[in-house]
Amino acid sequence: MRINALPSGNGFNFEISHAPEKSLARAGIISTPHGDIATPAFIPVGTKATVKAVLPETMKELGAQALLSNAYHLYLQPGSDVLDEAGGLARFMNWPGPTFTDSGGFQVLSLGVGFKKVLAMDAQTFRSDDVIAGNKERLAHVDDEGVTFKSHIDGSMHRFTPEVSMQVQHQIGADIIFAFDECTTLHNTRRYQEKALERTRLWGIRCLDEHQKLTLERSEKPYQALYGVIQGAQYEDLRKKAATDMAALRSTDPDSPIGFDGFGLGGALDKKTLGTILTWMNEILPAQKPRHLLGIGAPEDLFVGVENGIDTFDCVLASRIARTSAVYTMVGRNNLSNAINRRAFEPIDDECDCYTCAHYTKAYLHHVFRGKEMIAATLATIHNERFIVHLVDQMRAALIAGDYFEFKEQFMGRYKHLSGQARD
Ligand SMILES: [Zn+2]
Numbered sequence: 001m002r003i004n005a006l007p008s009g010n011g012f013n014f015e016i017s018h019a020p021e022k023s024l025a026r027a028g029i030i031s032t033p034h035g036d037i038a039t040p041a042f043i044p045v046g047t048k049a050t051v052k053a054v055l056p057e058t059m060k061e062l063g064a065q066a067l068l069s070n071a072y073h074l075y076l077q078p079g080s081d082v083l084d085e086a087g088g089l090a091r092f093m094n095w096p097g098p099t100f101t102d103s104g105g106f107q108v109l110s111l112g113v114g115f116k117k118v119l120a121m122d123a124q125t126f127r128s129d130d131v132i133a134g135n136k137e138r139l140a141h142v143d144d145e146g147v148t149f150k151s152h153i154d155g156s157m158h159r160f161t162p163e164v165s166m167q168v169q170h171q172i173g174a175d176i177i178f179a180f181d182e183c184t185t186l187h188n189t190r191r192y193q194e195k196a197l198e199r200t201r202l203w204g205i206r207c208l209d210e211h212q213k214l215t216l217e218r219s220e221k222p223y224q225a226l227y228g229v230i231q232g233a234q235y236e237d238l239r240k241k242a243a244t245d246m247a248a249l250r251s252t253d254p255d256s257p258i259g260f261d262g263f264g265l266g267g268a269l270d271k272k273t274l275g276t277i278l279t280w281m282n283e284i285l286p287a288q289k290p291r292h293l294l295g296i297g298a299p300e301d302l303f304v305g306v307e308n309g310i311d312t313f314d315c316v317l318a319s320r321i322a323r324t325s326a327v328y329t330m331v332g333r334n335n336l337s338n339a340i341n342r343r344a345f346e347p348i349d350d351e352c353d354c355y356t357c358a359h360y361t362k363a364y365l366h367h368v369f370r371g372k373e374m375i376a377a378t379l380a381t382i383h384n385e386r387f388i389v390h391l392v393d394q395m396r397a398a399l400i401a402g403d404y405f406e407f408k409e410q411f412m413g414r415y416k417h418l419s420g421q422a423r424d
Pocket of ligand 1: 348353354355356383384
């Protein structure tokens with residue numbers, strides 16, 4: 001039995017309980033002031049302090065251990081000061097557990113480039129039209145100090161710097177927060193990737209300084225763990241450099257310099273090389289610190305993440321596709337709107353233990369999707385979130401039992417995969 005061991009005394013800790021030999025995979029527990037997260041774990045996304053269409057109580061019941069929201073969206077609406085006054089994100093949204101916030105870097109930098117595209121932001125070095133959607137206005141501009149952007153809500157101008165991102169995330173009050181970084185795309189030139197990486201490193205130091213200052217100033221608040229973000233696109237030397245740099249990064253306080261509590265692995269990632277790129281970083285990052293893979297959540301990619309040393313994942317894919325009537329099953333994705341489901345008086349997946357599968361048929365879901373009823377999104381989201389949360393739970397159980405690769409072979413032998421990287 002594990003006693004609440006918090007050597008650092010701040011309420012945040014990571015303890016690895018199982019790490020199979022000859023693999024980067026591990027199972028463990030992240031402790032936060034709002035509770036523990038058994039890892040590996042999938043963290044569902046509630047971008048604007050709500051998992052669209054589903055009650056937080058239901059998210060808890062379906063096994064979600066933590067939720068991830070977005071600093072950029074909450075800063076614009078309702079304002080991070082409102083969340084601060086409400087007692088922080090978890091209390092504000094009636095979520096009885098740990099929370100994460102994404103720093104806003106990705107969202108701010110992707111403004112105006114089309115939401116499904118991964119982005120880049122330097123007017124001089126754009127070399128590909130498909131980085132920016134043709135008819136879209138540029139809404140963000142990056143410089144060494146930070147990013148100036150136009151609100152997608154009302155067109156007002158705002159500026160995010162590493163300091164502002166830390167201030168906003170401290171006000172929001174999630175247990176795990178991310179350093180402000182510059183996300184690039186696979187289309188950027190190598191020269192630009194180097195430049196962006198150095199900028200992210202320098203921003204990392206500024207984030208650590210501001211985080212340390214705010215943690216002291218707000219010492220009555222629960223401790224927030226800060227993760228540094230590793231970029232470097234598809235380049236081995238840049239990914240390795242970023243991992244080495246971020247692991248060594250410290251605040252400038254000469255008396256008690258602090259480092260990152262964990263790491264977020266981000267940026268442009270190609271499905272085919274995902275495992276290799278994760279290995280480059282995770283062989284360098286300190287094993288005792290937790291690692292979060294940003295925006296990845298398709299079943300086949302979760303396996304690649306877990307066996308290459310990822311502890312937590314977030315992705316909007318499960319809930320986003322659910323709202324378009326696409327659901328996961330043990331044999332691949334199914335679309336509930338398809339005519340074949342009209343008289344399918346059976347659950348989405350016989351093997352699923354979710355509330356939707358226990359009480360509703362595909363025929364009913366087909367009917368409510370066709371009729372554009374609100375319950376359609378609720379029921380499909382419950383199923384998809386349970387499917388993904390449970391899949392990663394099963395990976396953890398298999399790691400602990402020592403039969404992870406057997407489990408993977410069994411699952412992937414039946415599952416037909418489709419792609420998916422998605423952040424809101
Ligand atoms: Zn289900």
